[in-house]
Amino acid sequence: MLMRTDPFRELDRLTQQLLGANGTWSRPSAMPMDAYREGDRYVIAFDLPGVHPDAIDIDVERNMLTVKAERRPADRGKEVQMELSERPLGVFSRQVMLADSLDTEHIEAAYDAGVLTLRIPIAERAKPRKIAVSAADEKKQISG
Numbered sequence: 001m002l003m004r005t006d007p008f009r010e011l012d013r014l015t016q017q018l019l020g021a022n023g024t025w026s027r028p029s030a031m032p033m034d035a036y037r038e039g040d041r042y043v044i045a046f047d048l049p050g051v052h053p054d055a056i057d058i059d060v061e062r063n064m065l066t067v068k069a070e071r072r073p074a075d076r077g078k079e080v081q082m083e084l085s086e087r088p089l090g091v092f093s094r095q096v097m098l099a100d101s102l103d104t105e106h107i108e109a110a111y112d113a114g115v116l117t118l119r120i121p122i123a124e125r126a127k128p129r130k131i132a133v134s135a136a137d138e139k140k141q142i143s144g
Contacts, residue, residue, distance in 0.1 A: 031069065031092040040127065042102055042120045046094060049114030050087060056116060058109055062100045065107075067116065101126030 032047045048056065048069050057068045069092045076082075098104060103123040110117050 008038045027091060029088060031067070031091050031094050033094060035096075038119075040122050042122065044096065044118045044120070046116040046118075047114065048092065048111070048116050049078050049098075049112070051092075055109045056111065058107075058118070060098075060104045060107065062101075063100065063104065064095065065104075065118075067096075067118075068093045069116075 014023075015092045033044055035042070035044045037043070044065075046067055051069045051071050055070045055072065059068075071087075071089050071092070073089055093139075098120065101123055103121045108119040108123050110119075
C-alpha cells in the first residue's frame with residue numbers, strides 16, 4: 001500500500017543521528033514511522049515526542065502524503081545553563097506515496113503521547129465485491 005519515495009532517506013537519517021545534526025526547513029530530519037493495515041483502514045504512526053500539535057503540518061497532494069513537524073527548544077529562562085542536550089531539535093519531515101486504493105479525502109489524524117497516528121480508509125472502489133451473474137432465460141432467433 002505504501003512506497004518509499006527516497007531509498008537513501010534511511011541512510012541520511014542514520015548519518016544525521018551519528019553527527020547530531022538538527023533538521024532545518026531546507027533540510028529536515030527524518031522521523032520514524034510504522035505502517036500497517038487494520039481492517040478497512042491503513043494506519044501510519046509517526047514518532048514525534050516533544051512536538052506541540054500546532055507544530056505539525058500534514059498535506060496530501062494527489063497520492064503524496066507529507067508530514068512536517070518542528071520541535072522547538074523549551075523556554076527555560078535566562079538562569080538555566082544547559083549541561084547536556086541529546087534530544088534533537090528542528091524540523092522533521094517524511095513523505096509517503098499512498099496507493100490509489102486509499103481514500104485520501106477522509107484521512108483522520110490524532111496526536112497522543114508523542115505519536116501522530118493517521119488512519120486512511122480504503123476506497124470503496126478498491127474493496128473486494130461480488131459480481132452477480134445473470135442467466136438468459138430465453139433464446140431469441142433472428143429471422144430474416
